[in-house]
Amino acid sequence: MTSLRQLEYLVTVVDTGSFTRAAEQLHVTQPALSHQMRALERSVGGPLLERLPRAVRLTPMGRAMLPHARAALADAERARCAARLTSGTTAGELQVATVYSVSLGVLPPALRVWRRDRPDVDVRLIEFRHAGELRDAMNAGEADVALGPCPGDWAGPVRELGVEEFVVVLPADGAREDDDTGVVDLATLADCAWVHYAPGNGLAELVDATCAAAGFRPRAAVRTEQTAAAPILAAAGLGPALVPANVLPARFDGRVLRPKVPVRRTLAAYTRAAPDPLTGAFIETVAEHATV
Numbered sequence: 001m002t003s004l005r006q007l008e009y010l011v012t013v014v015d016t017g018s019f020t021r022a023a024e025q026l027h028v029t030q031p032a033l034s035h036q037m038r039a040l041e042r043s044v045g046g047p048l049l050e051r052l053p054r055a056v057r058l059t060p061m062g063r064a065m066l067p068h069a070r071a072a073l074a075d076a077e078r079a080r081c082a083a084r085l086t087s088g089t090t091a092g093e094l095q096v097a098t099v100y101s102v103s104l105g106v107l108p109p110a111l112r113v114w115r116r117d118r119p120d121v122d123v124r125l126i127e128f129r130h131a132g133e134l135r136d137a138m139n140a141g142e143a144d145v146a147l148g149p150c151p152g153d154w155a156g157p158v159r160e161l162g163v164e165e166f167v168v169v170l171p172a173d174g175a176r177e178d179d180d181t182g183v184v185d186l187a188t189l190a191d192c193a194w195v196h197y198a199p200g201n202g203l204a205e206l207v208d209a210t211c212a213a214a215g216f217r218p219r220a221a222v223r224t225e226q227t228a229a230a231p232i233l234a235a236a237g238l239g240p241a242l243v244p245a246n247v248l249p250a251r252f253d254g255r256v257l258r259p260k261v262p263v264r265r266t267l268a269a270y271t272r273a274a275p276d277p278l279t280g281a282f283i284e285t286v287a288e289h290a291t292v
Contacts, residue, residue, distance in 0.1 A: 071141025105246035162292030193221035
């Protein structure tokens with residue numbers, strides 16, 4: 001019979017890439033780890049790992065099993081936290097998956113309130129570049145709750161948090177006719193070199209789609225992985241940038257204009273199943289205090 005401990009062994013071996021490192025992390029001997037892995041493979045009816053001279057590699061059976069192993073471990077941790085919460089204790093860890101821009105612009109106020117009210121519950125942020133990666137990680141059981149763009153056809157519970165507005169940041173020096181209105185027609189920026197996002201970052205797709213709707217393809221002066229860097233680079237004169245309004249610092253030197261055609265996206269919290277009490281309380285805190 002497969003045990004949670006065996007599943008933990010499998011996940012740790014995969015994550016560390018080595019039986020030796022996994023044994024050290026799990027505080028067990030390597031022979032004991034190898035014995036439990038062989039027992040797990042016997043229980044599922046085939047090899048899960050290919051032992052290479054300097055590494056380990058998942059077999060097709062192992063690749064099929066790994067996301068379920070992660071999900072089972074996450075479910076067990078949620079059950080433990082829920083039991084502690086019900087018994088009157090609040091200690092534990094909440095695993096929150098999100099995308100870079102949301103962890104920067106949306107979550108800090110909510111996390112501040114959560115930390116104040118529940119200092120014994122640690123929050124581990126697992127951040128991704130793209131909403132698709134976020135969704136895959138949630139499906140694989142890597143977190144208790146996902147916070148990001150609203151998933152279109154998610155099978156589990158979804159709680160909408162609000163609508164995120166995007167603004168255009170322009171270099172701090174120089175003037176434009178649209179400065180008085182606070183609105184810019186993106187088509188007037190078609191000839192500019194833009195501060196863009198790196199391929200794989202979900203905001204890169206949003207910028208491309210927004211500019212395409214305005215009739216042009218943005219030419220990149222520079223590409224960045226970091227959402228926080230885009231407005232700073234734009235204000236420094238490298239070109240316009242399209243950024244979530246909530247990522248702008250309180251004292252910001254760049255010029256900020258609203259697109260003539262508003263650019264928005266709905267953000268949501270979603271889980272695989274009905275959230276346990278601790279996760280549910282976190283979602284409520286985010287819904288009430290996040291900057292959206």
